[in-house]
Amino acid sequence: MSDNLERGLDAMRSQMDTRVMSYFSSCVHCGICADSCLFCTETEDPRYTPIYKAEPLRKLWKREYTFWGKLGSKLGLLKPMTESDLSDWEELVYDGCTMCSRCSMVCPVGIDIAYMIRKVKEGLAAAGFSPEGLVEAGKRAVEIGSPMGVTLKTLEATIRVQEKETGLKMPMDVEGADYLCLFSSGEIAGFPEFIGSLAKIFKATGVSWTISSDYFEATNTGVQLGNSKMAATLVERVVSAAEKLKVKHVISPECGHAYTTIRWDAPNFIGRPLPFKVVHIMELLDELRRDGRLKTAGVSNDKLSYHDPCNAGRRGGVLNQPRDLLGMVAPNFTELPETGAMNWCCGGGGGVSSNERADELRLKVFSAKKRQLDAVKPDGLVTACSNCRHMLEDGLEENDMEDIELLGITELIADHLVEETA
Numbered sequence: 080m081s082d083n084l085e086r087g088l089d090a091m092r093s094q095m096d097t098r099v100m101s102y103f104s105s106c107v108h109c110g111i112c113a114d115s116c117l118f119c120t121e122t123e124d125p126r127y128t129p130i131y132k133a134e135p136l137r138k139l140w141k142r143e144y145t146f147w148g149k150l151g152s153k154l155g156l157l158k159p160m161t162e163s164d165l166s167d168w169e170e171l172v173y174d175g176c177t178m179c180s181r182c183s184m185v186c187p188v189g190i191d192i193a194y195m196i197r198k199v200k201e202g203l204a205a206a207g208f209s210p211e212g213l214v215e216a217g218k219r220a221v222e223i224g225s226p227m228g229v230t231l232k233t234l235e236a237t238i239r240v241q242e243k244e245t246g247l248k249m250p251m252d253v254e255g256a257d258y259l260c261l262f263s264s265g266e267i268a269g270f271p272e273f274i275g276s277l278a279k280i281f282k283a284t285g286v287s288w289t290i291s292s293d294y295f296e297a298t299n300t301g302v303q304l305g306n307s308k309m310a311a312t313l314v315e316r317v318v319s320a321a322e323k324l325k326v327k328h329v330i331s332p333e334c335g336h337a338y339t340t341i342r343w344d345a346p347n348f349i350g351r352p353l354p355f356k357v358v359h360i361m362e363l364l365d366e367l368r369r370d371g372r373l374k375t376a377g378v379s380n381d382k383l384s385y386h387d388p389c390n391a392g393r394r395g396g397v398l399n400q401p402r403d404l405l406g407m408v409a410p411n412f413t414e415l416p417e418t419g420a421m422n423w424c425c426g427g428g429g430g431v432s433s434n435e436r437a438d439e440l441r442l443k444v445f446s447a448k449k450r451q452l453d454a455v456k457p458d459g460l461v462t463a464c465s466n467c468r469h470m471l472e473d474g475l476e477e478n479d480m481e482d483i484e485l486l487g488i489t490e491l492i493a494d495h496l497v498e499e500t501a
């Protein structure tokens with residue numbers, strides 16, 4: 080057995096918890112999950128059936144954890160796992176799954192299929208079967224602190240521009256601030272006005288906040304890659320930055336997977352509770368709205384719709400807050416069909432957009448989003464995830480739909496802000 084295979088199998092064995100085992104024994108092979116997955120519906124290729132993406136893990140479970148499997152392998156009736164059992168799944172898992180969890184919503188026996196696929200990634204990554212783009216992003220995340228190579232200098236330059244535009248000083252390394260705000264590299268590089276918008280809102284609502292020069296990255300490439308050790312290293316950096324500044328809360332910005340990682344998975348990665356409370360920026364803004372501290376004036380009369388980022392919405396439960404915030408400024412808000420917890424993924428989540436090999440496929444499966452948009456024909460599409468926003472930009476451009484304006488919700492609120500100090 081090759082070292083690669085051994086490492087991959089060991090990594091999958093380490094993921095074999097009771098949930099995984101009970102899920103495999105419960106699957107009734109109904110195939111319902113296939114109709115929920117954009118990679119199946121948009122390509123009509125049955126290989127993208129969600130539970131089939133977990134096949135390497137199922138084979139291992141059957142061989143080593145079931146009575147008949149153990150007997151079968153002893154008698155030579157079950158073939159041993161090979162390296163191609165893993166390598167054949169690399170493309171299916173990394174290119175053909177955004178970890179959107181839509182499949183987990185429809186399984187009649189309650190199998191969290193995305194949870195299983197995440198565990199398959201652990202085996203593939205350990206065996207060296209991960210896409211180059213994502214592997215390189217992981218290296219940059221560990222070595223530079225950002226999957227896109229965004230350094231502190233870049234952030235400082237971005238902040239200087241935002242300070243000039245807003246006339247506000249961005250707080251850096253303020254000990255004892257209430258909130259430490261993280262940013263995703265995609266936000267800093269692509270939508271820097273998010274930072275200025277936050278500063279305006281926090282000034283107007285009297286929120287005490289800071290940025291850490293030690294660590295500011297929200298993205299966790301370890302999760303996208305399926306490398307728990309890397310995921311834990313990156314979580315530890317957030318924890319030590321927050322502990323150093325003695326903050327009470329950490330804000331997860333407009334990035335879907337960053338939120339589920341730091342909010343729900345982080346304590347498991349590092350093996351202890353977090354010493355702070357995590358809030359998604361939508362949760363905080365909505366809390367400020369409910370408290371009467373966030374006030375807006377004027378509205379956008381455009382027909383606006385909302386794209387729910389899968390991780391923040393479906394997996395993270397941040398569904399009502401963005402809608403309540405949009406209620407302040409968008410009287411012609413119109414829901415897309417199959418929205419909220421059943422929204423269709425943009426096609427670029429789970430690390431797919433960092434994987435150039437998957438470019439053609441992610442643009443193909445954007446047809447699911449196109450169908451939703453064609454049904455409503457909004458003037459603008461609002462979202463709360465910079466990664467979705469990048470993917471939506473690509474998808475709209477590819478489909479000649481650039482007349483639909485893309486908007487970040489924090490910026491939209493900031494544009495209508497009543498700028499009086501609370």
Ligand code: SF4
Nearest residue numbers: 106107109110112186
């Ligand atoms: S929907 Fe659930 S039970 Fe049906 S095939 Fe998929 S994983 Fe198995």
Ligand code: SF4
Nearest residue numbers: 116176177179180182
């Ligand atoms: S998590 Fe999303 S993309 Fe992945 S298999 Fe399930 S439905 Fe498909």
